Amino acid sequence: MEIYRTITEQVAAHLRQDILSGRLKAGQPLREQALSERFGVSRGPIREVFAMLADQGLLVKEPNKGVQVASRPMADVRPLVVDLRKRIETYVLDQVFDRITPRDLQSLDSVLQDMESACRREDPDALMEQDIRFHQTLVGMHPSPDLLRIWEPIMTRMLLEYTRHGDLMESYLEHKRIADAIREGNQEAALEALAANIL
Amino acid sequence: MEIYRTITEQVAAHLRQDILSGRLKAGQPLREQALSERFGVSRGPIREVFAMLADQGLLVKEPNKGVQVASRPMADVRPLVVDLRKRIETYVLDQVFDRITPRDLQSLDSVLQDMESACRREDPDALMEQDIRFHQTLVGMHPSPDLLRIWEPIMTRMLLEYTRHGDLMESYLEHKRIADAIREGNQEAALEALAANIL
């Protein structure tokens, strides 16, 4: 891999995964020194990561008291969150549909491949990561980077209460249907398959 | 004042204002040293602020190259952004309407007072700040802090292309209508006035 240039990015990605996967439990306090020793870096980068993840809402920060892992969103906001995410993603797909390049499609296929592999290994964490990547790739197809910035915190809220499919393969198939519809140029079917995947 | 506990918070608020008000122009690079001298602090807190504002999308950051002020969002995403913001705020108002306390209403009135004052002084920057505070207060009435986290980046995108009303007082009146409808317990009118204010 080695796609991250700075220590801060690496730690941020790692910590983010730890939180979303549930390895770190809500309310658990995180110490700067403990993490700096664990990652073998000084406290500076750790503080930057804390600032970012707190701004993102994955951590809650209180002055002079450190950070804690954020708790799951309240159940009654889920319908709104689902609706918002669905609107963003369908908007993007609708807007860019005629401009999707073979390269874009290849990116999606590449993610699908990793998804299938994760299913075979019965690795729910990896599946979730590829699930994120699939939709991230989709939203990233829109020329405006602002949509990703808006989409991220919404997606994050859904991931904080991610419920694994009983059958992992079903998740893979749902995404495959989206990509296939795009490949066939069937816009309506693609939008429908996308909406069906978000809930 | 003295509401901000740490240097980081103060600088973040100040810089945020500078960007949203347009005093800092899109694409302009910001140097850590320059800002640290301007605010009389070291580079550490400045870097934390950069990390936060970049995560928020107000600055764009490139490793080893520093940060730049983000440019305005593309015009064609505005309809979506407006729609998303409207849905969040009306959702909140609808959900909390029956639980709005006199204290909440007082907060809104307090903002309205500052708004009127800003209008009298013909101070568009102050008006914008109170405009933000009004809606922030509203969204903050919902018990889930997640809604604020989702709302913020969306609101930010609209503020980056904030167009001042020809008549400042009109903006004040729009918000006053919302508060008045809430005070009278007229839920439908409140929702309507709110929707009319967001565009």
Place this chain on the structure above:
DNA sequence: CAATTACAGATTGTTGACAATTCATGGGAT
């Protein structure tokens, strides 16, 4: 005995110094 205060350890906030990277400039080879 309850409440308060003093203290010590731990943790976060801030700083200045050092290392690594980028970028512009100018000298040299073809």
Place this chain on the structure above:
DNA sequence: ATCCCATGAATTGTCAACAATCTGTAATTG
């Protein structure tokens, strides 16, 4: 003249030390 590479100034990335703040504990006081 053009291209390439060296070189050094400017800037960001990282670190370790110091200061300020919080937290729990135990002694003190009424």
